[in-house]
Amino acid sequence: xxxxxxxxxxxxxxxxxxxxxxxxxxxxxxxxxxxxxxxxxxxxxxxxxxxxxxxxxxxxxxxxxxxxxxxxxxxxxxxxxxxxxxxxxxxxxxxxxxxxxxxxxxxxxxxxxxxxxxxxxxxxxxxxxxxxxxxxxxxxxxxxxxxxxxxxxxxxxxxxxxxxxxxxxxxxxxxxxxxxxxxxxxxxxxxxxxxxxxxxxxxxxxxxxxxxxxxxxxxxxxxxxxxxxxxxxxxxxxxxxxxxxxxxxxxxxxxxxxxxxxxxxxxxxxxxxxxxxxxxxxxxxxxxxxxxxxxxxxxx
Numbered sequence: 001x002x003x004x005x006x007x008x009x010x011x012x013x014x015x016x017x018x019x020x021x022x023x024x025x026x027x028x029x030x031x032x033x034x035x036x037x038x039x040x041x042x043x044x045x046x047x048x049x050x051x052x053x054x055x056x057x058x059x060x061x062x063x064x065x066x067x068x069x070x071x072x073x074x075x076x077x078x079x080x081x082x083x084x085x086x087x088x089x090x091x092x093x094x095x096x097x098x099x100x101x102x103x104x105x106x107x108x109x110x111x112x113x114x115x116x117x118x119x120x121x122x123x124x125x126x127x128x129x130x131x132x133x134x135x136x137x138x139x140x141x142x143x144x145x146x147x148x149x150x151x152x153x154x155x156x157x158x159x160x161x162x163x164x165x166x167x168x169x170x171x172x173x174x175x176x177x178x179x180x181x182x183x184x185x186x187x188x189x190x191x192x193x194x195x196x197x198x199x200x201x202x203x204x205x206x207x208x209x210x211x212x213x214x215x216x217x218x219x220x221x222x223x224x225x226x227x228x229x230x231x232x233x234x235x236x237x238x239x240x241x242x243x244x245x246x247x248x249x250x251x252x253x254x255x256x257x258x259x260x261x262x263x264x265x266x267x268x269x270x271x272x273x274x275x276x277x278x279x280x281x282x283x284x285x286x287x288x289x290x291x292x293x294x295x296x297x298x299x300x
Contacts, residue, residue, distance in 0.1 A: 009028060010022065010025035024193055035169055036189070037189060038191050039186075043197065044236070046198075047195060055130050056129075063129070064131050068135045068138045077117055077119050078120045079156065080115050090108070110161075119150055122170040123164060123166040123167070124166075148189070153165075154169050197240070203227070218251075226238055226246070229288065233279075245269050260282065260286050
């Protein structure tokens with residue numbers, strides 16, 4: 001079992017390429033042991049979503065993902081009726097002339113006519129699923145009230161059909177980039193963890209695992225440089241995925257080390273806003289690169 005101990009869980013995550021620090025591994029362990037949702041907040045790109053994917057693989061469980069966005073409602077998040085199938089059923093009933101009004105209405109709102117969206121799919125899953133509710137802060141506040149009911153009782157009430165209760169309680173991971181505050185009532189039903197960017201050594205180890213073809217010196221230099229960029233006032237700091245992408249891009253260009261021109265030419269792999277690209281002008285790149293190279297030389 002993945003939840004035998006914090007150390008075992010941390011090791012099994014590492015086997016699958018996810019290097020969780022002790023605090024995050026402890027939060028996940030307690031979430032599994034206590035059967036409580038885990039609410040992860042942090043900057044975009046720190047590995048919140050990836051943790052749910054790795055957990056599903058570790059538990060050999062289906063991963064059901066609800067991607068939140070502005071305007072998300074019950075129809076997209078939980079369920080909706082298969083209107084096309086209902087209309088076909090009505091036409092067939094009319095042509096046969098054999099159904100009474102009551103039985104026809106009952107068959108229109110049967111479980112077979114129901115389309116399961118992520119929340120209902122997780123509740124109806126024949127085995128425990130990993131339910132990822134991703135970027136909850138992008139959804140509107142009224143959606144939180146509906147989600148609160150689901151997480152409290154693990155059931156969804158459908159007016160035409162009744163209450164559907166969970167066959168197995170899913171393992172829930174909710175994420176937020178904190179573009180807005182999530183209501184306390186929802187947070188209180190979860191275990192909470194703020195996910196930081198990894199320190200230099202842990203990010204270097206992640207890059208080595210995810211981009212094994214890159215020269216070790218290049219990976220080190222890239223991580224040193226990215227760590228310094230994150231200390232700057234950028235509109236969007238590069239995430240771990242961008243660091244890995246950048247290393248892979250440099251390998252594709254047959255680079256074995258960074259130079260100012262290569263950094264300038266490939267900044268679009270790492271940074272996604274023109275303001276940040278402009279912020280890192282030629283002189284700033286040279287300064288950061290010199291610092292990163294000097295620091296890497298001291299560490300070796």
